[in-house]
Amino acid sequence: MSSPLLARYAECIFWLARFVERAEDLARILEVHETYARDRSGVSDWYSIVQLNADGEEFAKKHKEVDGKSVIRFYLTDAENPTSIASAVRNARDNARTLRPLVSTEMWVQINMFHNRLAAIDERALAPGGLSPLLNEIKEACQTFTGITEGTFYRDQAWYFYRLGRYIERADQMTRLLDSKYFVLMRDADVANVVNIGQWLALLRAASGYHAYRLLHQSDLAPWRVAAFLLFNPSFPRSVLLCVREVEAAVGGLKSRYSLRGGNDVAEGIDQLRSILTARSIDEVLDGGLHEFIDFIQRYLAAITNRLGVAFFGHAPAVGLEWRGSEAWPPFEAGLQNQPQA
Amino acid sequence: MGDFLLDGYEPQGFYCELLRCPDNRALCERLARLPLADFRRRSEVAERALYNLGVTFTVYSQESAIDRILPFDAIPRVLSAAEWARIEAGIVQRVTALNLLLDDIYHEQKILRDRVLPADLILGNANYRPAMRGLDLPHRAYVNICGTDIIRDRDGTFRVLEDNARTPSGVSYVIENRHTMLRSFPDLLDDIGVRTIDDYGMRLVGAMRAIAPADATDPQIVLLSPGVYNSAYFEHVFLAREMGVPLVEGRDLVVENDRVYMRTIGGLHRVNVIYRRINDDFLDPEVFRPESVLGVPGLMRAYFAGNVALANAVGTGVADDKAVYAYMPRVIRYYLDEAPIIENVETQICREPDALGYTLDHLAELVVKPVGEAGGYGITIGPRASRAELEDCRAKLVADPANYISQPCIDLSVAPTLVDDRVEPRHVDLRPFAITGASTWVLPGGLTRVALKRGSLIVNSSQGGGSKDTWVLE
Numbered sequence: 001m002s003s004p005l006l007a008r009y010a011e012c013i014f015w016l017a018r019f020v021e022r023a024e025d026l027a028r029i030l031e032v033h034e035t036y037a038r039d040r041s042g043v044s045d046w047y048s049i050v051q052l053n054a055d056g057e058e059f060a061k062k063h064k065e066v067d068g069k070s071v072i073r074f075y076l077t078d079a080e081n082p083t084s085i086a087s088a089v090r091n092a093r094d095n096a097r098t099l100r101p102l103v104s105t106e107m108w109v110q111i112n113m114f115h116n117r118l119a120a121i122d123e124r125a126l127a128p129g130g131l132s133p134l135l136n137e138i139k140e141a142c143q144t145f146t147g148i149t150e151g152t153f154y155r156d157q158a159w160y161f162y163r164l165g166r167y168i169e170r171a172d173q174m175t176r177l178l179d180s181k182y183f184v185l186m187r188d189a190d191v192a193n194v195v196n197i198g199q200w201l202a203l204l205r206a207a208s209g210y211h212a213y214r215l216l217h218q219s220d221l222a223p224w225r226v227a228a229f230l231l232f233n234p235s236f237p238r239s240v241l242l243c244v245r246e247v248e249a250a251v252g253g254l255k256s257r258y259s260l261r262g263g264n265d266v267a268e269g270i271d272q273l274r275s276i277l278t279a280r281s282i283d284e285v286l287d288g289g290l291h292e293f294i295d296f297i298q299r300y301l302a303a304i305t306n307r308l309g310v311a312f313f314g315h316a317p318a319v320g321l322e323w324r325g326s327e328a329w330p331p332f333e334a335g336l337q338n339q340p341q342a
Numbered sequence: 343m344g345d346f347l348l349d350g351y352e353p354q355g356f357y358c359e360l361l362r363c364p365d366n367r368a369l370c371e372r373l374a375r376l377p378l379a380d381f382r383r384r385s386e387v388a389e390r391a392l393y394n395l396g397v398t399f400t401v402y403s404q405e406s407a408i409d410r411i412l413p414f415d416a417i418p419r420v421l422s423a424a425e426w427a428r429i430e431a432g433i434v435q436r437v438t439a440l441n442l443l444l445d446d447i448y449h450e451q452k453i454l455r456d457r458v459l460p461a462d463l464i465l466g467n468a469n470y471r472p473a474m475r476g477l478d479l480p481h482r483a484y485v486n487i488c489g490t491d492i493i494r495d496r497d498g499t500f501r502v503l504e505d506n507a508r509t510p511s512g513v514s515y516v517i518e519n520r521h522t523m524l525r526s527f528p529d530l531l532d533d534i535g536v537r538t539i540d541d542y543g544m545r546l547v548g549a550m551r552a553i554a555p556a557d558a559t560d561p562q563i564v565l566l567s568p569g570v571y572n573s574a575y576f577e578h579v580f581l582a583r584e585m586g587v588p589l590v591e592g593r594d595l596v597v598e599n600d601r602v603y604m605r606t607i608g609g610l611h612r613v614n615v616i617y618r619r620i621n622d623d624f625l626d627p628e629v630f631r632p633e634s635v636l637g638v639p640g641l642m643r644a645y646f647a648g649n650v651a652l653a654n655a656v657g658t659g660v661a662d663d664k665a666v667y668a669y670m671p672r673v674i675r676y677y678l679d680e681a682p683i684i685e686n687v688e689t690q691i692c693r694e695p696d697a698l699g700y701t702l703d704h705l706a707e708l709v710v711k712p713v714g715e716a717g718g719y720g721i722t723i724g725p726r727a728s729r730a731e732l733e734d735c736r737a738k739l740v741a742d743p744a745n746y747i748s749q750p751c752i753d754l755s756v757a758p759t760l761v762d763d764r765v766e767p768r769h770v771d772l773r774p775f776a777i778t779g780a781s782t783w784v785l786p787g788g789l790t791r792v793a794l795k796r797g798s799l800i801v802n803s804s805q806g807g808g809s810k811d812t813w814v815l816e
Contacts, residue, residue, distance in 0.1 A: 003586075004562075004606040006594050097396075098570055101582040101589040105395070113394055157607060260608050312607040 005157040009102055011313040012095045013158050016103075017165030019092035020111070024142035025173035026085045029180060030075060031135045032206035034068065046071040052180040053083045072131065077121060085138060089118050104152035107145065114141040160254040164247055164308065171243035172301050175294040177207060178230050182223070182290055200226055207238050227290060228282035240297060241277045247304070248274055262311035266304060269329055273300050299330040347376040347417075348758065353767045357498045357755040363420045365815055368534055373417065373758075378765075385416045385760055388526035397518045399573045399803065407571075412515055413808030415759045416527055419770060419790040426537075426814045429492065429500060429774060430784045432684030435674060437488050437776045440507055440661050442677040444484040448474045448657065458676045459669055463693075467666075469659030471622065473629065477646060479655055480553045481780050486653040487546070487617075488776045489513075489789075492684065494755035501687045501752075503771065505670070507662035508654060509619050512789040512809075513775045514580035517542060519811040535816030537786035543584025545777050545785075550585070550615045552779030553651045561614035563587045564604060566595070568620055568636045578619050585617075592620075597640030600647040615651045622656050664713040664747050665691055687752060693744035701748040702736060708748040710735050723799065725751050754799055757810065759792055769793045771801050772812065787812035 029049060047066045050059045055074075058081065063070035079086045093115035100108050118138070125134045146166075153159055181203050200221050204210040213229050233239040248270045255263055285293045309315035344350050348370075353361065360370065389411060392398075398409040421429070446453050447464050448471075454461040464470055489510025491503040517539055523531060547563065554561035567578035569591045582589035594604050595613065603610035618625065624634040626641040644650045660666065668689040671682045690697035690708075701708060705724055712720040722735040739746055756767035774788030790810040791801035801807040 003588065004604070004608065004611045006588055006590065007605045007607050008591075008594055009588075010607045094570075097575075100396070100579040108396060109394055112396055161607075258608065262607075262609075314605050 003156075005161075007312060007314040009099060009158065010161045011309070012098050013102070014161045014165035014308070014313075016092055016095040016099060017162045018169040019088045019095065020142050020145050021166050021169040022173060023085050023088040023092065024139050025170065025177070026075060026083075026088065027135045027138040027142070028206045028208075029173075029177055030072060030085075031132065031139075032177070032181070032202045034072070034131050034135070048180045049075065052176045055081070055083055069126075072126060076126070076134075079119075086118060089115050102158055104148070104154075106148050106152050110141075110145055110148055114145070117141075157254060157258055160250045161312075163250040164254075167243040167246040167250070168301050168305060170238060171240045171247070172298055174207065174230060174238055174240055174243070175297050177203070178227060179291060179294045182227065197221055204229075209236055209238060212236050224282050224286060227286070231285070232277060232280075232282065241274070244270065244274050244277055260312075263308070266307045266311055269300075269304055269307065272329065273297075273304075296330055303329055345378060346374060347378050347381050347765055348374045349378070351758050351765050351767070353756055355496075356753055356767060356769075357494055357496055358767065359419050359494070359755050359757040359770060360417070362498060364422045364424070366420050366422070369418070369420060369530070369813075372530060378763075381416070382760065382763070384526050385414075388416060388522050389414055391525065392518065392522060395518075396576060397515070398576055400571070400575065401573070402571075412803050413794060414519060414522060415768075415792055415794075415808055415810045416523065417758050417760060417765070418523065418530070418811045418813045419757050419772075420813045420815065421787065423815050425500075426786065428683065429772075430786075432500070432502075432682070433488075433490050433774055433776050433784050434782045435678065435680065435683050436490060436502065436505065436670070437485060437778055437782050439670065439674045439677050440485050440488065440505060440658075441483055441778065443673050444655070444658060444661055445479075445482045446677075447660070449476065453673070453676060456676070458672055459666070463665060463669075464660060467660045467663060469622070469657070469663060471657035471660075473642070473646070474655070474657040480556075480651070481778075483549075483553055483778045483780075484655040484658050485661070486549055486553060486655075486778050488778070489773045490776065492772045492774065493687070493752060494772075496753040496755075498755065500684050502667075502670070502684050503687055504664070505662040505667060506773070507658040508621065510773070510775065511574050511577050511619075512773055512791075513542060513785070514577040515809050516775070516785065516787065516789050516812065517584075518580070519809060523811045534813075537814040537816060539785055539787060542775075542777075542785050543581070543586070545783050546581070546617070547585050547587075549777045549779030549783075550617060550651075550653060553653060554615045555648055555651060558614035562604075562612060563615040563617065564590045564595075564613050566590055566592070566616050566618040566620055568592075568624075572619075574619065581617070581619075587617075592634075592636045592638050595638045595641070597638060597644050600640070600644045600649055602638070602641065602644045602650045613650060615653065617653045622659060625652075625656070664711055665693065665744070668747055687749045690748040692739060692746040692748060697748070698739065698743045701746075702739060704748075705732055705736060707751060709751050710739065710746055710748045712745050713747060721800070723751060754793075757790070757792065759794070759808075759810075761794070761796075766796070768796075769799050769801065770810070786814040 033046060033049060046068055049071055050056055050066070059074055063074065074081055075084050077086050078084045079090065081087060093111050096103060096108050096111045124130060149162065153162065181199065200223065201210060204213050204226060207230060209229065213226065216229070217225055229236065229239070231240045234241055236242060251263060251267045251270055254260060255267060310317050360366065392411045392414060398411050401408050401410055443453065453459050454464060485507040487510060489506040489512065491506065492500055493503045494500055520539055550563045551561055563585065564587055565578060565582045565585065567575065567589055569575070572578070578589055588604065590604055596603050596605065596610065602613040604613050620636050623630040625637045626639060627634045627637055628639050629642040645652055645656065667686065668691045671686055674680060674682045690701050692698045692701055701710065708724045710722045722731060724732065727735065754769040754771065757770045758765045759768040770790050770792045772788050772790055775785045777783050790812045791807050792810055793799060793801045793806070794808045795806050798806065
């Protein structure tokens with residue numbers, strides 16, 4: 001017998017997990033740009049980060065120049081930018097504060113201290129040579145939180161919402177990481193050169209997938225293989241497919257173990273997304289356009305979040321959406337109809 | 343300034359809680375052998391841990407919200423077994439009388455008819471809730487959680503300064519302070535028998551179950567908080583965790599068919615008992631403040647229908663009014679036919695002409711308090727007031743005498759307290775917490791608040807107060 005879980009708490013734990021995962025993944029994306037990812041002229045394509053978060057307008061309001069310094073500041077320390085690491089950690093901490101009656105004391109203390117540490121960063125930490133250690137520290141703090149949660153958080157309904165949040169966010173951020181580099185890399189794909197290979201390695205390293213990829217493909221670094229690995233590998237803990245399978249397992253476990261009536265549409269939707277991911281070959285995806293495929297996944301994950309809100313968090317259904325049947329889900333084929341122009 | 347903790351400590355003629363406590367030689371000797379520098383370092387570590395643990399209250403200004411800890415002084419305040427036995431008995435007596443008083447004024451009003459209390463003092467009181475007339479509560483328990491402020495004068499006599507019968511706060515600090523001592527100063531506690539305080543949450547749950555509506559066999563208890571922006575949010579978190587119950591806000595609750603439910607992931611779930619940390623007037627916008635967004639529309643309907651219990655009951659604020667306080671010795675005699683075990687501080691009720699005259703004649707010697715304020719605000723301490731402050735106080739007294747009481751200025755007892763680089767005497771009080779369901783239980787010890795400013799008599803956290811761990815010896 002477990003005590004009932006408030007709808008508001010379920011939503012907070014879902015978002016707590018998402019924000020911690022988001023902070024970690026943002027740190028990974030910044031790190032890949034800072035440390036490795038420079039093109040042949042030695043200039044890193046910082047604007048791709050702004051593009052992948054669709055922040056062009058907000059960014060332009062604050063910064064005239066698009067360079068490493070402005071982009072790093074915008075995404076690392078700018079508390080006014082809702083898509084920054086600073087905002088993600090503050091939001092995580094605010095949710096944790098609301099959840100203090102529910103989460104373990106260790107979870108609260110760690111995120112609270114992490115937040116205080118991040119709020120106190122000064123300019124020196126952003127100077128050359130300081131950034132990489134700082135991004136690593138952020139990544140580690142997020143991983144510490146994940147580990148503490150793993151080791152101390154009581155396994156009732158709330159645990160399932162924590163997993164839902166973590167894996168939905170991770171899947172979403174993995175698609176962004178891939179999207180941020182793929183275009184540049186594909187553009188240069190015909191030019192076999194060292195820098196290009198360096199970029200692919202950097203992408204894999206940022207996803208902590210370099211070693212696993214090497215185990216599978218000792219001598220091959222074809223772009224399509226890397227994309228397939230990050231999207232479809234069933235064993236890599238950050239692949240989109242593995243994340244979607246975790247979401248599917250969490251929804252199933254939640255519904256069966258706690259006999260919840262709501263959420264059938266979420267279960268059906270995630271099942272559908274998983275079968276799309278397992279049925280597609282990377283060739284089909286690339287033929288239809290990787291960016292379009294990624295965009296489809298992102299919209300699909302957003303639809304799942306909305307439906308979780310209606311099923312479990314007490315949100316009203318969005319106006320005009322049909323809540324039964326599959327027609328309300330983002331249409332899969334639409335993304336693939338735009339064939340690239342020859 | 344010396345090398346050891348108590349070197350040069352001198353209570354300056356005040357009653358010292360440490361040195362004059364009987365049976366306390368072991369701790370005194372142990373403290374006297376502690377190097378001052380070492381003690382300071384460990385105190386800093388202890389305070390930092392409190393901050394990181396989030397044992398904090400939030401201070402809001404226009405731009406920012408800052409989390410502050412209640413300053414913690416690591417030199418404990420000690421009560422002997424005999425001293426505690428007397429306090430405990432006195433509090434049980436007092437809480438019993440408060441509950442009898444509330445049951446009476448919301449039912450037959452015998453005490454008013456017998457003219458022990460002036461009827462207008464009760465019926466005209468802003469905190470009297472006429473809607474409570476005739477509602478029968480389980481065990482006739484209105485004040486389920488009570489915090490009684492007790493001081494000690496120059497002779498060491500305990501006196502009640504104030505009853506807190508609405509939503510008294512501070513118990514979380516009592517328990518966190520003990521945990522801090524166990525973490526940072528375990529050597530001080532070695533082999534000294536100190537009464538445990540770990541069962542507060544279980545006692546509280548026991549009382550909440552005792553007051554649950556009779557039809558609830560396994561009652562769902564919740565703690566109702568105004569939310570994360572409330573300065574006492576940490577305490578609400580603490581209590582919910584210690585009780586093992588959900589911490590809810592008004593928006594999590596809904597009333598249907600005069601029954602209270604909470605919104606869960608599986609739909610509506612029935613609630614039977616609410617430990618509410620929200621004042622009466624915010625509980626239900628249908629009945630009290632219509633603009634309240636903290637409360638639950640319809641909650642009072644469910645309450646009056648007997649479908650949900652509230653702790654504390656609605657309408658207890660009339661009993662802890664500072665003017666009613668002055669009558670408490672008479673109230674105790676009236677209902678229990680006993681002398682008060684802990685006396686009040688002698689109090690002039692300025693609504694009575696003789697008392698007003700006496701107060702105006704002795705203004706420079708007296709402490710004048712408005713009856714409706716809490717947190718130490720609006721108090722004039724005669725011996726420390728400037729001429730202008732005294733004249734201001736006089737004008738207010740003449741304009742609205744019923745709003746004031748006056749009391750002699752009491753030299754509160756002191757306890758050795760670490761201040762910067764030395765230990766000095768600082769004034770303290772004591773707030774024990776009593777829980778009442780079927781019967782009354784008192785948490786051994788309570789919150790010792792200490793006025794950290796030199797010479798200050800005001801211990802409130804909003805005005806520079808800190809706290810100490812309170813030990814009741816076995």
